[in-house]
Amino acid sequence: MSQSSAIAAAIDQLNELIGRWIAWLTLFMVLVTVVIVVLRYGFNIGFIWMQESVRFMYAAVFLLGAGYTLKHDGHVRVDMLYERMGLQRRAWVDLLGTLLFLFPVCFSVIYFSWDYVLNSWADFEGSIEERGLHAVYLLKTCIWLFAGLLILQGLATVIRTIHSLRSPGSNPK
Template identity: 45%
Template structure:
């Protein structure tokens, strides 16, 4: 836009990062539901469904759920401080309400943690020999 109008639009540059952040934070749980997260498939793609379910259960309990709660615990003071001061862009012409965007951090990780619990339960059911839900891919 700077080259077309010979003027810089700081708010549009910040909006680009904001939209990307919102997509990432709010889409992480959905991506887990669709089993589309990136993983290292050196072993995973060669094993049977029950072993995949075991790997998923261990990974979810040891890494994913604690990681989500650590991110939430770390983000809350950061977000509270931003809300308290009504944080906006330090640049003239930038976005006025950074605190709203920063509020998506704990929300996004909370939604991911909820989906991780569901993911764990579905994989545990498969491990125990019970029928997994039809909308779950393994």
């Protein structure tokens, strides 16, 4: 295994680990939601921090799970065209799509969220609710993690795709 293949495998493992963690977080989020509903409608009790925790978990699921989803080809694409292509053409579509679209979008997300996240950390931004969660700055940091995990998984895709283009007939997946 080449060094670049080892890097791609390590990135895959990282996003796989995060994806499995996110799966458990999703289950926990559902359980917390059930508890909120039972407390609210069964006992007329509500906790702002509990409701906000579901929103935090929901954001984390989508932001941190994006790299895992990319690894498993779960993002939207025009499959009607892609499925009809041969392996070489698919590899070119994956390579160019990653280089021309994924990377620029991810770097733009980091660039345009830079002050937003840093200002949140500078103030240790918390909930606007008195009894809410006082870690909004951590949630906003997930924006950078989202972009970073997608960039890493995109790098793994580029590595595998280049290897497959150099070895015609091999599948980069």
